Amino acid sequence: MNTRSSDRGASSARGPAGVVVIELSAAIVTVTDESPKILLVRPPDMAPRAGLPYGPFDPTGHRTLEEGLRTWVQEQTDLHLGYVEQLYTFGDRFRDPQERAGGPRPVSVGYLALVRQTALKDAGESSWGDWYRYFPWEDWRDGAPTIIDSLIAPRMAKWTDDAKTKPDRNRRRERVNLAFAFAGGSWDNERVLDRYELLYEAGLVFEATLDARLEVASDLTSVHGHTGAALTKDHRRILATAMGRLRAKIKYRPVIFELMAPTFTLFQLQRAVEALSGGRLHKQNFRRLVAHEGLVEPTGHISSQTGGRPAELFRFRREVVHERPAPGLRVPVKVSKRTG
């Protein structure tokens, strides 16, 4: 106890210690009318799967972590980032298969960045993809995704039963029920990471087959075609973190406007929120909410691109951040009850 100077392996408490390489990765999000998109870079050379833009942190060249990230993104995608927010730092052993092959221990700092759709241009090696391609079970806009009842529920039930001890089984059941709202609970659209991690641990997503710690049963490889597209390294995990964070954040900070054009109709705004949240909103109440929170102000101009009655164009009211402590779209996301 209190052996501050004790040695553990190669490192002593505050002396020289193990050395690692830090990767900076960015989930860069934009949104077109109906679809939230993330920027992916083509697999370089050997790598089989696409991934997020990333690069190593350079302690001599980069003044801050965030500056390092901005530099890499600019170099790799020719994109200048506006809003950037740090998400999480991952450092689990053996989630990157290259590590087993003698590679260095990767520690990756994930970031969320938001850019307007005007910035949307597929530069050479990068392209935009709908984020639900990687998380099909997260899109509840047209009701409960069928994959949940048809595939996820039974497989997760089996995984729960497979636990060796009874307390272990109970823990698994608890986690599964909470994350997927199986036991009568309600779907929490922010628990994106919880759900991905469960699917990973149960071997239901492709990346799990590369994890040295997991034994993925061979009959599970057939499901990987249905549980979304895989990304390189732990990039799908970072993306899950980004989705959860963004879904939470739009409720109490006006970040949604980082994704909108300078002027927009209220319905466009609603569609953007729905795209990110993965659920539907009550139209009349949404506009009342937006107006009442003072988040937008009318421009006086009219859009006739609506396909129906023309809509008034609004702009973001920047002053709102001074008026209320947590200005955001505290939207009650309607998520139609799962069938069954």
Place this chain on the structure above:
Amino acid sequence: MNTRSSDRGASSARGPAGVVVIELSAAIVTVTDESPKILLVRPPDMAPRAGLPYGPFDPTGHRTLEEGLRTWVQEQTDLHLGYVEQLYTFGDRFRDPQERAGGPRPVSVGYLALVRQTALKDAGESSWGDWYRYFPWEDWRDGAPTIIDSLIAPRMAKWTDDAKTKPDRNRRRERVNLAFAFAGGSWDNERVLDRYELLYEAGLVFEATLDARLEVASDLTSVHGHTGAALTKDHRRILATAMGRLRAKIKYRPVIFELMAPTFTLFQLQRAVEALSGGRLHKQNFRRLVAHEGLVEPTGHISSQTGGRPAELFRFRREVVHERPAPGLRVPVKVSKRTG
């Protein structure tokens, strides 16, 4: 553009890269009836100031970052951590003076940990201190802290004026007004980090004098005795992050119960929330809220330690996490208006 293989200094995009040492630091929080406390370790040997428990991440010994942290804390403080949550990863250049002296570039991953007051025991080199000792301007339980009007307001106004360009001045004014609620806004008790960073940039906290990038005017050193106690390295910044995160989190997750004894009176619960939030709550409404959210259930037992009418003892209802999406104490923290 798209020069993925371009060299920047010593590192190329995905080749060998700069190497850093990762520090794992923990803000370990507990709460006694009226005071939120954090665990500090005595300055070891040369270091002049106390700091949080920390140690380097060992990529060969530690399976995950969090496991590394738990190991170091256990070794240094003999404390077993329950609830642990990652906060943020800091990597700014020159915030640690040792770096100028040729030391390695520090990257520190900060954590928040919660322990019950029963775990409260001063082990040899570690001790518990009220967190408002380091942030006197954050405690609004007895009204607005006088230091805000007497010292912070005028000094921050001066700092704002000192900006060289007009847009810079505007940016500073905006940040200051938002963080300290000067321009009629309301005090947001979660913006702890924003406020600390502003005081730091303005040279009003001691740590700023050690920053190679800042020129702290000599007349400012006299204020450092009033702007809270300093900690080593960037540990006060990590603590600020922890405070802000915890104040936010009690509103939508039942983390407060990580700090309570197994049974407690509703007033004890209220005092704990007030201690963390730095404001007062309406007693009758608080108990209605807690009951209505289903966060607690009566035990049937009575506490006679109240000093008045005996109170019923309650316990945390764990089932609540299954019943509602974001169970927490969505408390409206009363923060008496600043005088003037």
Place this chain on the structure above:
DNA sequence: GAAACTTATACTTAAAATGAGCATATATAG
């Protein structure tokens, strides 16, 4: 042991926010 004080808890009331929907306006497509 009565008065003063402390804390606990039940209940009231007005205002505000919320959830769901009806009704009407103004476009386009055919």
Place this chain on the structure above:
DNA sequence: CTATATATGCTCATTTTAAGTATAAGTTTC
């Protein structure tokens, strides 16, 4: 003109919230 799409104003019942009043049941003081 009709059908259909979106836009927008408004109602209404319900719930939530903020801020009390009122009363209960102990301890402390003298």
